[in-house]
Amino acid sequence: MAADRDPDRGEPCIRLRGIGKSFGGVSVLADIDLDIGTGEIHGLVGENGAGKSTLGKIIGGYYSAGAGSIEVFAEQVGTWTPPLALERGIAMMHQELQLVPALSVAQNVFLGIEEERYGVLKQTENARLADVMAASGFELDPAAITSDLSIADQQKIEIMRALAREARVIVMDEPTSSLTADEAERLHETMLRLKQKGTTIIYVSHFLDDILRVCDRVTVLRDGVLVRTADAADETKGSLVSAMLGGTRSETPYPQKAPSEFAGKQPALWVSGLSAPSGVSDVSLEVRPGEIVGLIGLVGSGRTEIVRAIFGADGASGGEVRLNGIPYSRRTPAGSAERGMVMVPEDRRKQGLVMTLPVRANMTLPHLRHYTMAGGIIRAALERTRVKSLIDYFRIVPDRIDGDVTHYSGGNQQKVLLGKWLLRDPGVVILDEPSRGVDVGARQRIHEAIADLAAKGAGVLLISSEIEEVLGLAHRAYLVHEGGLVGEVDPDNATTQDVLWTLFHQDDPNTETARGSAP
Amino acid sequence: MTSVLSSARIARFFQTYAVLIMIALLIFALSLMSDSFLTFRNLQNILNQNAPLAIMASAMTLVIIGGGFDLSVGSIFAVAGVSAAWIALNVDPVLGLAIAPFIGLALGTMNGVVITTLNIHSFLATIATSMVFKGVAILITDGRLIPVRIAEFTWLGRDKIGGIFIAVIVMIAFALILTFALNRTAFGRKVFSVGGNEEAAVLSGVRTDRIKIATFAIAGMAAGLAAAISVSRISMGQPGAGIGMELQAIAAVILGGTSIYGGSGAVWRSIAGVLLLALINNGFNILNADPFYRDLTTGLIILAAVGISASGQRR
Numbered sequence: 017m018a019a020d021r022d023p024d025r026g027e028p029c030i031r032l033r034g035i036g037k038s039f040g041g042v043s044v045l046a047d048i049d050l051d052i053g054t055g056e057i058h059g060l061v062g063e064n065g066a067g068k069s070t071l072g073k074i075i076g077g078y079y080s081a082g083a084g085s086i087e088v089f090a091e092q093v094g095t096w097t098p099p100l101a102l103e104r105g106i107a108m109m110h111q112e113l114q115l116v117p118a119l120s121v122a123q124n125v126f127l128g129i130e131e132e133r134y135g136v137l138k139q140t141e142n143a144r145l146a147d148v149m150a151a152s153g154f155e156l157d158p159a160a161i162t163s164d165l166s167i168a169d170q171q172k173i174e175i176m177r178a179l180a181r182e183a184r185v186i187v188m189d190e191p192t193s194s195l196t197a198d199e200a201e202r203l204h205e206t207m208l209r210l211k212q213k214g215t216t217i218i219y220v221s222h223f224l225d226d227i228l229r230v231c232d233r234v235t236v237l238r239d240g241v242l243v244r245t246a247d248a249a250d251e252t253k254g255s256l257v258s259a260m261l262g263g264t265r266s267e268t269p270y271p272q273k274a275p276s277e278f279a280g281k282q283p284a285l286w287v288s289g290l291s292a293p294s295g296v297s298d299v300s301l302e303v304r305p306g307e308i309v310g311l312i313g314l315v316g317s318g319r320t321e322i323v324r325a326i327f328g329a330d331g332a333s334g335g336e337v338r339l340n341g342i343p344y345s346r347r348t349p350a351g352s353a354e355r356g357m358v359m360v361p362e363d364r365r366k367q368g369l370v371m372t373l374p375v376r377a378n379m380t381l382p383h384l385r386h387y388t389m390a391g392g393i394i395r396a397a398l399e400r401t402r403v404k405s406l407i408d409y410f411r412i413v414p415d416r417i418d419g420d421v422t423h424y425s426g427g428n429q430q431k432v433l434l435g436k437w438l439l440r441d442p443g444v445v446i447l448d449e450p451s452r453g454v455d456v457g458a459r460q461r462i463h464e465a466i467a468d469l470a471a472k473g474a475g476v477l478l479i480s481s482e483i484e485e486v487l488g489l490a491h492r493a494y495l496v497h498e499g500g501l502v503g504e505v506d507p508d509n510a511t512t513q514d515v516l517w518t519l520f521h522q523d524d525p526n527t528e529t530a531r532g533s534a535p
Numbered sequence: 536m537t538s539v540l541s542s543a544r545i546a547r548f549f550q551t552y553a554v555l556i557m558i559a560l561l562i563f564a565l566s567l568m569s570d571s572f573l574t575f576r577n578l579q580n581i582l583n584q585n586a587p588l589a590i591m592a593s594a595m596t597l598v599i600i601g602g603g604f605d606l607s608v609g610s611i612f613a614v615a616g617v618s619a620a621w622i623a624l625n626v627d628p629v630l631g632l633a634i635a636p637f638i639g640l641a642l643g644t645m646n647g648v649v650i651t652t653l654n655i656h657s658f659l660a661t662i663a664t665s666m667v668f669k670g671v672a673i674l675i676t677d678g679r680l681i682p683v684r685i686a687e688f689t690w691l692g693r694d695k696i697g698g699i700f701i702a703v704i705v706m707i708a709f710a711l712i713l714t715f716a717l718n719r720t721a722f723g724r725k726v727f728s729v730g731g732n733e734e735a736a737v738l739s740g741v742r743t744d745r746i747k748i749a750t751f752a753i754a755g756m757a758a759g760l761a762a763a764i765s766v767s768r769i770s771m772g773q774p775g776a777g778i779g780m781e782l783q784a785i786a787a788v789i790l791g792g793t794s795i796y797g798g799s800g801a802v803w804r805s806i807a808g809v810l811l812l813a814l815i816n817n818g819f820n821i822l823n824a825d826p827f828y829r830d831l832t833t834g835l836i837i838l839a840a841v842g843i844s845a846s847g848q849r850r
Contacts, residue, residue, distance in 0.1 A: 329737070329738060349737055349738050349739070349740050350740040350741070350742050351740075352740070353739070353740030354740065359738060361735075361738055366732075366734060366735075367732075367734050367735055367738055368735055368738075369732065369735060370727070370728045370731035370732040370735050370736065370798065371731060371732065371798075372727065372730075372731035372732075372794075372797075372798030372799045373724075373727055373728060373731055373798070377724055377727070377728070380724075381724065381725075381728050381735075381736070381739045381741065382739040382740045382741075384721035384724060384725070385721065387721075388720070388721045391720070392720040392721045392722050393719055393720050394719055394720060394721060394724065396719075436739070
């Protein structure tokens with residue numbers, strides 16, 4: 017059925033037949049038949065491990081298919097590698113961008129396809145870039161250094177790089193996972209513009225709302241098998257989720273919030289007038305035991321900088337922090353951990369896990385002094401028991417105590433990271449993007465764990481780029497703009513649209529008077 | 536499907552135990568070529584001669600797992616060696632031997648403090664301190680040799696207990712202690728975490744500076760201990776001793792399969808690396824081969840070993 021050609025759309029630009037793939041003897045894709053119509057935006061959805069990224073990478077030439085055939089623009093392909101795919105007009109945009117940070121916009125766009133004569137570069141780059149910008153509708157300074165740009169702008173470079181190579185099909189693998197709502201919105205506008213110019217886009221994403229809004233058709237994968245391909249107009253979030261999960265399970269988005277009776281309780285975390293050279297200015301907030309407090313802001317608004325200054329990962333230049341009423345100055349990560357304040361950082365691979373260590377050693381790393389006897393010798397039996405109980409609690413797969421975290425899926429790595437901090441009951445937990453880039457199942461489990469934490473009496477400070485997630489989980493939320501707090505929202509009586517509107521109008525002089533007040 | 540699994544497993548096995556397989560092949564080849572090779576006497580001599588290097592390589596393993604490099608251990612070896620000889624001659628022979636590891640510990644701690652407070656890469660910092668220490672060794676001795684022909688001084692490097700050289704016993708004990716520290720203690724865990732992902736370690740509350748200082752202090756102490764054994768054996772303090780030993784120690788660590796990127800490795804691997812280097816040398820001696828080919832052969836073997844381990848890290 018998926019193979020049937022829709023008469024409304026042109027010839028399929030990509031025709032997959034019987035595609036299969038296995039890694040180390042484990043089948044991850046089986047017998048996929050799929051046609052991608054020319055000029056459409058085609059969504060690929062599924063849980064982590066369902067095979068959607070793998071399928072995207074097979075189309076882009078990054079993986080070779082173990083079985084089946086690929087036709088591109090009605091031509092059978094043989095050996096299939098990224099350069100060959102590019103030759104036929106297929107480019108891939110990765111979750112982690114493949115740019116050289118120290119090079120300029122123009123240099124990155126034309127990397128590898130520079131025009132030269134006898135090995136000397138021709139000075140034609142800016143003119144060529146102007147053409148690409150006109151085709152894409154982007155405007156970037158050609159001389160800007162890539163590492164100085166926002167991730168959204170870097171993605172534009174990546175897209176322009178594809179266009180400069182005359183790509184007619186772009187595979188985007190989770191392009192919005194590190195973007196805020198507004199940046200994702202801008203990417204979606206770009207995608208629609210590219211579609212109008214005739215580019216085909218294969219859009220792999222976890223964000224079903226986005227998929228439904230932007231895509232023409234959606235393909236759902238489950239456990240490496242194609243469940244169905246349908247017009248996006250005929251799908252709903254619920255129908256996609258149930259197709260992804262297999263059952264008729266309806267979406268149960270957020271766990272029940274514990275009743276909020278915090279008045280009069282001593283704050284677990286109390287911050288007054290905090291400023292830091294990293295761009296934090298005059299932040300005052302409090303989190304009471306059992307309370308989940310959100311920080312909502314656009315990327316670059318300073319949310320992460322605020323919590324890093326509270327935690328002691330960055331230096332502060334002024335202000336006061338108290339934990340359970342006790343002043344805590346000269347903050348360091350080590351001092352915070354000793355006082356029961358922990359932070360789950362936003363980037364699990366770079367800041368969270370030690371990839372060379374197994375699950376067990378990762379989880380107990382912050383708590384070693386509680387797992388040692390005289391002489392610093394580790395009490396291995398105690399360590400194993402405790403780690404095993406957390407693996408069970410989070411339903412981490414595989415459930416091996418000494419599993420190699422490098423090979424774990426994003427969701428399970430995130431569970432290990434959370435487990436590491438929940439190994440001992442912390443008093444204050446700072447969560448920076450706890451569910452970024454994880455699948456539906458892991459996300460739900462993580463949300464339950466956050467609610468559990470609060471129910472056990474921890475004060476939770478939650479950052480998420482998904483405003484809906486903060487509203488769904490938090491008792492209260494602060495709005496963050498330019499390193500400061502600019503208002504507070506009641507999550508039960510606010511919508512994502514309200515919050516976004518407020519945040520987008522922070523720089524608007526007409527709403528200057530509204531600053532500092534709750535929407 | 537099973538064949539895919541097993542061939543991957545065989546590849547993994549070869550990567551993990553490459554150094555042991557090479558040692559086994561060399562022993563097999565050398566024992567065929569010479570009757571005098573596979574004797575307890577020859578094998579123990581090899582161990583004994585290489586005990587100082589093995590001690591330094593064991594400690595270098597900790598530094599490298601922790602994400603660092605120590606290019607100054609050769610110079611620490613020289614300072615500790617001439618100090619031991621000077622004290623043995625002018626104060627007390629046993630005190631001279633006993634003090635060498637502590638001198639090494641002090642200089643190693645200095646390395647660690649310089650690296651963490653100035654926040655510079657250990658590679659650069661130890662190149663600089665290495666020159667400083669070399670200069671100190673020459674100043675102590677005025678550039679002269681210090682002969683110490685006293686039995687109370689030479690026992691450590693020359694005597695045996697129960698038929699085993701004391702130096703070999705010290706080397707084995709030192710390697711076992713470091714292995715235990717690395718694998719069974721909180722300190723060892725932290726060393727792995729600092730080398731594996733320093734930022735994650737900091738955010739986990741690990742005082743990474745202390746851990747780094749400790750690994751360099753241990754490397755310094757090992758150089759001092761190695762110097763005591765060596766000076767005692769040749770009964771002579773030489774300001775020029777130890778030159779190039781830092782590179783041999785690093786070569787042995789890498790040859791053993793410890794990752795130069797930090798975060799993984801083992802002490803036994805470095806001991807095996809030292810043995811492999813020693814067997815190549817011994818082979819040249821036994822076979823009366825042209826020593827001009829020795830460095831060339833050793834270099835090629837190191838390249839091969841590093842190539843094998845690098846191929847395992849590409850995914």
